[in-house]
Amino acid sequence: MRWIDNFKQAYLRSSKNLIQAGERSAGSSDEVGGSFDAIGYLEKQLLLHHGLMPNHSLVDIGCGSGRLLSQLGDDDIASYLGTDISAELLSHCEQFLTNADWALQQVEDCEIPLNNDSVDMVCMFSVITHLLHQQSFRYFKEAARVLKPGGKLIVSFLEFRHPGLWPIFEGSVDEVSSGGRLDTFVDRDGLRLWAEHSGLEILELIDGEQPHIPIDREVEFDNGLKISSLARLGPIGQSIVVCVRK
Numbered sequence: 001m002r003w004i005d006n007f008k009q010a011y012l013r014s015s016k017n018l019i020q021a022g023e024r025s026a027g028s029s030d031e032v033g034g035s036f037d038a039i040g041y042l043e044k045q046l047l048l049h050h051g052l053m054p055n056h057s058l059v060d061i062g063c064g065s066g067r068l069l070s071q072l073g074d075d076d077i078a079s080y081l082g083t084d085i086s087a088e089l090l091s092h093c094e095q096f097l098t099n100a101d102w103a104l105q106q107v108e109d110c111e112i113p114l115n116n117d118s119v120d121m122v123c124m125f126s127v128i129t130h131l132l133h134q135q136s137f138r139y140f141k142e143a144a145r146v147l148k149p150g151g152k153l154i155v156s157f158l159e160f161r162h163p164g165l166w167p168i169f170e171g172s173v174d175e176v177s178s179g180g181r182l183d184t185f186v187d188r189d190g191l192r193l194w195a196e197h198s199g200l201e202i203l204e205l206i207d208g209e210q211p212h213i214p215i216d217r218e219v220e221f222d223n224g225l226k227i228s229s230l231a232r233l234g235p236i237g238q239s240i241v242v243c244v245r246k
Helices: 005-020 036-049 087-096 133-146 163-177 188-196
Strands: 057-061 079-084 102-106 119-124 147-157 200-206 239-245
Touching (some): 005 087, 036 119, 057 133, 079 087, 119 133, 133 147, 133 188, 133 239, 188 200
Parallel strands (some): 079 102, 119 147
Antiparallel strands (some): 147 239, 200 239
16 A cells, blocks of 8 residues: 555545434544534535625535535535545435536546536535645646636635644654554745646635634534624634635
């Protein structure tokens, strides 16, 4: 087995175990993210804020158990493709498919199984946080390939500039050594290079510790934290990079 496959197998084992355990949408796992409803709602609001339209096509890379998909309605987008390496998670996602133009597909590598210049928006939430940098760069190039000119790529990422995230990195040291989950931090210079060499332009880099997502309802996280709609803005916990296809 290739060294890189160790992390893939760890993800697949965790996903399968969570589904078999019957946990609600696998929502408490790090692989697909805790606070299933809250984070899914914030992801949707983020995409809408950055231009997702009802006539758009969306690719959700690493869709996991469907936290974003569960929040989308027919009035939000025209077509949807969710990809993941886990067949178990994709099977669980099927309950959220409400439109004949929406689909799920299992992938084996860093690929987007669509034609060139065919998509309006690509998102990757909590995806490059579990990939090697080389894999992330391949996904940036794939996103640039399938995006229409002017289409957007929106990616969440972890960065060392936020001291509160240090425990995640420190805790991942033993995980990696034992063949467990990979937690990857990315610096902004790296993101700029990936975008530049993929044919993308970075429009915005957003600090993950600052509320920046417009909300229109109360948001409650699994840890009991509540954000009132009066606050107008909510956080997603990771930094965000917004790119546009040149």
